[in-house]
Amino acid sequence: MDKLQIFDTTLRDGEQSPGFSMNREEKLQLARQIEQLGVDIIEAGFPIASPGDLEATRAVAAEIKHCRVAALARARQEDVDAALRGLEHAAKPRLHLFLATSDLHLKYKLRMTREQALDQIVKMVRFGSQHCEEVEFSAEDASRTDIDYLTQVVLAVVESGATIVNLPDTVGYSTPDDYAKMFRDVRARLGAYPDIILSAHCHDDLGLALANSLAAIDAGVRQIECTINGIGERAGNASLEELAVALHVRQDRYAVTTNIKLEMLYPTSRMLSSITGVSVPPNKAVVGANAFAHEAGIHQDGILKNPLTYEIIVPEKVGVPARKLVLGKHSGRNALRSRLDELGFQTTDAELAECYRMAMLQADAEKEITDRDLISIIHKVRRGQAPAPAAPGSSAATVR
Ligand code: KIV
Ligand code: ZN
Secondary structure (H helix, E strand, O other), rough: OOOEEEEEEEEHHOOOOOOOOOOHHHHHHHHHHHHHHHHOOEEEEEEHHHHHHHHHHHHHHOOOOOOOEEEEOOOOHHHHHHEEEEEHOOOOOEEEEEEOOOOHHHHHHHHOOOOHHHHHHHHHHHHHHHOOEEEEEEOHHHHHOOHHHHHHHHHHHHHHEEEEEEEEEEEOOHHHHHHHHHHHEEEEEEEEOOEEEEEEEEOOOOOOOOHHHHHHHHHOOOEEEEEHHHHHHHHOEEEEEEEHHHHHHHOOOOOOOOOOOOHHHHHHHHHHHHHHHOOOOOOOOOOOOOOOOOOOOHHHHHHHHHHHHHHOOOHHHHHOOOOOOOOOOOOHHHHHHHHHHHOOOOOOOOHHHHHHHHHHHHHHHHHOOEHHHHHHHHHHHHHOOOOOOOOOOOOHHOOO
């Protein structure tokens, strides 16, 4: 199994999207958590963007010792100088240089010819490699770049000292087949440099960021750039938790390993939401409130018989707390009503009385009642399927 490097850019691509800006302390808190989560590289910021971003990058770089810390810079001297200042105290620094390579960006945004851009890129990658132990180069808008020019740029940066080459789908335009083909074409022409790590960085404008990242892995990519909760420019980046869980659940399909501690995914997602005040949509894969909720009666029935019928991963595996309501003979109706409320069921007094009766019968037999049990009970009550009250002398277990 090959090792896949996880490059987390929550603090850079994620943080630069509207509503997600974080101050130095918040970035530090999240960086510590992301390091514990097991990522390989944390992109701490884009130091030229503001003095605050430079300061936060320096703070993260000084504190994070196990992961590599990256700082972003355009292929321009003042950007590179700022990024190197940001990385000054990093134990394992990575300078992340980028410049757009598509004709569209060159003509309208940078107003440069292909030759001018290539010169500028080579100059800055050379300079960066002399001042930082590791250099990554990103060809911005790679997926819309002419493949011959892209390959020329990739060979030039590798010859100038970059050891990681990232080919982003900057505007989320690519499809899995096209994206994989681009990597295969580039790899084929990198024959003399088998150790160069190719990296994918996908945006979700067409909802394809995860699919494109997985296709890139199939094509030999061994670094994926992603973010917690999939935050990032516009529709966001590939989401780290979706990627990690996809690779875990489909180990049969993707022969790569990561160091991600799956049980930290949910707590990390919650920490980001509480820091930024932006909650995760309920239907979000892995970390959304409904990701493990089962509403349809047929699904609940299947889950109760065997969770594998409708769950491809147990919630506890990704750190979603198993909410259990311990109901015993002394439990009150209020506890039951408030848990049902939290689960989204407002009950009438009659429904509550019936739920309580059924819950007590089950508690006698099983000692504790899970959220799944409660949902099943309330649905039965509402469908009029509650069992008849037990005859005097019969045991709770037989009623169930
Ligand atoms: O989307 C993109 O192209 C980027 C690069 C700067 C890596 O974020
Ligand atoms: Zn990006």
